[in-house]
Amino acid sequence: MANSKQARKRARQAETRRVLKSSQRSMVRTYIKRVVKAIGTGDHAKAMEEFKAMQPVVDRIADKDVLSKKKAARLKSRQAPQKNRLRPVFLCLNGFSSYDY
Structure with missing residues (x-):
């Protein structure tokens, strides 16, 4: 337990920040799950839409220093190739070859 007035205030601030940051981390995880789910369905358009929604949130x-900038870059760079792998399938199903794109 904090013994000084300053330490009690710092404990209050730390708790407030912990609660706020946990909800923000949860929001990021939700956006990532939505991208993974869209990739799993094989729908390139939906995956692109979800990825574009995820990027600014991350x-x-x-x-805001909830995630490190390097972790944010890593999260985005791991999702990008997965969504890009869907593109040739998307184009071939709609009558386009990958060279027309």
């Missing part, structure tokens, strides 16, 4: 949370 960047914004990294700017």
Whole structure:
């Protein structure tokens, strides 16, 4: 238990920040799960839409120091190739070859 007035205040601030940051981390995880789910369905358009929605959220949370900027970059760079792998399938199913794109 904190013994000084300053230590009690720091404990209160730390608890407030912990609660706020945990909800923000949860939001990032939700956006990532939505991208993974869209990739799992094989729908390139939906995956692109979810990925574009995820990117600014992850960047914004990294700017607030909830996530490190390197972790935010890692999260985005791991999702990008997975969504890009869907593109040739998407194009071939709609009558386009990968060279037309």
